[in-house]
Amino acid sequence: MIRKNYRLGFLVLMVFAFLALNAQQRFPKPEFESGYEQPNTTTPEPRTAGMEVFDVIVLFGVMALATWLILKKRSRRGVLWLSVFTLLYFGFYRNGCICPIGSIQNVTLALFDPGYKISITVLLFFLLPLVFALFYGRTFCAAACPLGAIQDLVVIRPISVSSWVRKTLSFIPHIYIGLAILFAATGTDFIICRYDPFVGIFRTDGPYLMIGLGIAFLVLGMFFARPYCRVFCPYSVLLGFMSHFSKKHITITPSECINCKLCANSCPFDAIEAPIDEKVRTESTVRKNLRNYVIFGLLVPVWIFAGGFAVSKAHVFLSKAHPDVYLSELLIAQPELREDTENLDIQAFLESGKSMDQLVEEASVIRSKFRTGGWYLGGYLGLVLGIMLMNQFVLRKRKDYIPHKRDCFSCGRCMDYCPVGEQSGDRKSGIVKAKQ
């Protein structure tokens, strides 16, 4: 209300005041007289889509070649060089991104979020290794996975780990994939990609956590071979399922096993199963095992229910990982943070004009998804655990040294150790070496 009319002379508009006062689009584009030519805003092109297709072809080619090398040619050396190529191409050239492990989440999101359009190349990246595993075992792990390749190449002095440790640790990938699917399905996060330990190394750049994790895994991997693959890799769960029932699988020996025991220590991953001594299979042992097997079999539904119940109970905790849930809870629990100008998330929310009701509503929807998802996740984990327990009481007859179809990476190391030859003699390098 109070202002003063200045004399008109004062009204000469100073350029400054004018500029400072003007907001968006206040300054029309000038009409240049000096023949100035406006440069174009550059838009560097992304990698062409054709290259994506090429990636799929390379993946297919590498897996096909690996399968051939393992099942037909039985050449460890070939697999080794192939994995070096994979490391260079998918690892250092493609920066470890577009990988079947992470694609689990894309597929999940595509299944649960109709708004998300999955690219066909990503879907193929997800499916191809699984199809190969279903027919030929985990040849993807042997040579086509850059994460496996980098770990495989640093295996130096692998230490054999007791079977109970391995079995216990093998439960972790199930938890990991379960959580990854839950988080992806609810649109929370892609945890597999976030905690991928090797992309930082492939890019030679990245946040602390990534690089530190990668180096730690590599150092550990010198002694505990392929730690990520064996203890964490969520894709290994799917590959394991497929490979377990695979049509063809790598065999240690090209023909009959002669039980020479040479290969027993050759596997850095402890994936070779020794024959079971017939002496072990006494009648009382078999009966006892059978009894336990039935008991634990009956317990499986209990596990499923307990797991589902527990994890769905934990949905409040799990859903806090979702940024919207986190933000709305923060605002409800600590309303004074609205005044905190340092908190960018809260300030951006307040500026967005979105109402608190809306935010809480969205957060509640996400939380209820977590509750449902919790039942599935817990039930799945319970099922897996129940079956794992049951399996401890399975006493199958086993006369030969054979690779464990689920855990074997088909790397082909054991083949080198087998003295049994095929028709041609040059495959007997193992026994030749052994004799030296």
Place this chain on the structure above:
Amino acid sequence: MQISGIFTLVVAALLLINFVQLKKYEPLESQTLNTLVAQLEEDPRNEQLKEEIRDFDMMVRKAYFTSTWQVRTGALLMLIGGVLFAGSLKVYTDLRRRIGVPDTAKEDFLKARMTAWKWLLATGILVLGMAFFAAFSSTNYLENYYPEAIAGTGPSTMDETIEVIEIVDPADTSASGALAGAIQDTATGEPGQDTGADDSAQAGDGQTTAAQQAVPVEKIHGLAEFKKHHNSFRGPMALGVSYHKNIPTSWDGGAGTNVAWKVAISKPGYNSPVIWGDKLFLAGADEEARIVSCYDRHSGQLLWEKKADNIPGSPSTMPKVTDDTGLSAPTAVVDGYRVYAIFATGDVIAFDFEGNRVWARNLGVPQNHYGHSSSLLVWNGKVIVQYDTGKSGRMLALDTKTGASVWDISRDNHISWASPILVDYAGKIQVVTNTDPTVGGYDVETGEEIWKVDVMMGEVGPSCAYADGLVYANNEYASLVAINPEPGAAVQWESYDYLSEAASPVAYNGLLYLATSYGVLVCYDAKAGEQVWEMDFGTTLYSSPMVVDGKLYIMGNDGVMHIVKADRSGTLIGEPVLGEPSYAIPAFAGGKIYIRGSESLYCIGE
């Protein structure tokens, strides 16, 4: 082999150090540099300092780019080293490989299995336990939201019904008060009753911030309720008339005579206090912040003071304004539930009576070479904003609960500094504005133009006056006109003798009062336009006259209040002194006067 190993380790160590440095210190955000620049701001002509900054800046940037280069190359070297190391180790171990050692110490198959199932069982139980622990250690705050929201909806859900009953207020002397009555509430209690209900409802509620988003249905207060308060610029409907009684006529601010209380104002502003119930609201702003303050009207205690910040679109640096307008010239408005304020930045903000922000938005930084000064009005759930800037003439109505635009019209007039008034004419409430060149009336519900007369010119400062079917508008170097506010409006009479520059005229009881900036108060016959009397105070005045209790109160810039009988006699009643300059319009409530001085807020009365 060893060489490559050591090499890798060394590079790794170097890299780590560099990496830590890069991530931790953010070299481009050098503290020293900031300090130097701050120094320069104080001493802008110091060439040596400038040189220093430039050199330092160069150094800092060089350091940054060198270290990024080092990290890049280092990472590459490390990678190469790592590859060599791994390769040589491989060769080394291959050479030493124990080949074909038969299976000697194989673990006991059955025993291993027994251990395995126990461990698996333990893992299962551990995972279950962790899930349960996570379940019971985390609170579901979302569940806390709704109950509180209901508790926090305050007065309206507490009130059992929402009644809108047509009652003509007996105090409403206006000929066509039906509409005003139609939307007024049925509350007949003391002024401030609603505020009281608000208080008690929210007293036990610790989380009103989260809760206040749940918008209740509110009774909409009309003129009858407004008359009990002093809810906007120049009183109810901005007409310059207050309906309070027993207002003091003598005081001495310097000596403290007849001063109930006096408090210092935290931030400057040319806006005037507004009152609802027990609460008094003021706005203020400087380069640092824009604030709205709420005082207890009875004790002068500051109840809350909130910043209007973090508003999208709000400029980070203040627009250039002149000292005699400032960043907070427009007066705030209250509707019984919320206070609304606008600032020279174009920020409009609403707080509830507890000081919780309800909404805020920026209307676009106004292009205004003095600073935006049009005050707000509120009517029937809408905040009326006159927003005539150098860019365009514009007027908006914002929803009181959400701030969303109800209507937003652009107009042909030039920039103006006057404030809108509300006129109740022919069964419609009009928003009447005074601009260069248009004096016009707009439907408050739709923003549609009802009438206009292009008669004004110059930089329009004074707002209009209205009484008994005539709108009065004037501006310095233009003219004083009386207009019938209806389609086909025309100038009924005009006068050129005395024109005001900032103070708005007021029409009351058949007379029109107008105060010029050089201190002459003139009284006209409102119907005929003839001058009745004039009075020269010999002072500068920007504040507008207010009629209250049959008297005119006009504040001079020197802080002297001129009190004159509002009749044809023009008797001077008194000239009490505040003791400091004042530019604001006094607010009246409960037998007290509230005056904003340049430094302090005064409550005059016993």
Place this chain on the structure above:
Amino acid sequence: MARDKEYNRREFINRGARFTLGLSLAGVGVAAAVNAGSEKYLWQIDPFKCTQCGRCATDCVLSPSAVKCVHAYDICGYCDLCGGYFKPGVTDLDTGAEKQLCPAAAIERKFIEEPYFEYIIDEELCIGCAKCVKGCSAFGNGSLHLQIRHDICVNCNECSIARVCPSDAISRVPASEPYMIKGDFTANESGEAGA
């Protein structure tokens, strides 16, 4: 003979399981393929949603970030006093380091004709901190804005900046239209009014 029997049984189970797995795999494949497109997706910033919080500079997996400031010359006012170039309150308009807003000195100021200046971003130096964007949006036309540069971006499966972006300004866009360069004011106006 007994061994053969057991072997056959096992083989039968295996075959059945393999068939089931294959079928479920195909099921997942088809279900996902329903939602699949041949189009590749990339990450991009919607400049009208961006609040210039500065996280683009710090949260990219790359350092310096793949987010750079770009200049939409079409809507630039070629101001002498550029809000994106100068620190607030600067009076002498020259290129002194103490006056520049950009911490990396990545903006080049070039005289064209009185009183117009051209501002060019050196992307080699730009770190994507959005300081200039903030200045330009507040005081100018908003012609400076952030974009993800696809020649640098490694297109992570989940963009690590998108995850922390407070205003959800980063989303997947089809590779056929990989940029959201400003140039249309209407979007900005309505965005502002709706805020």
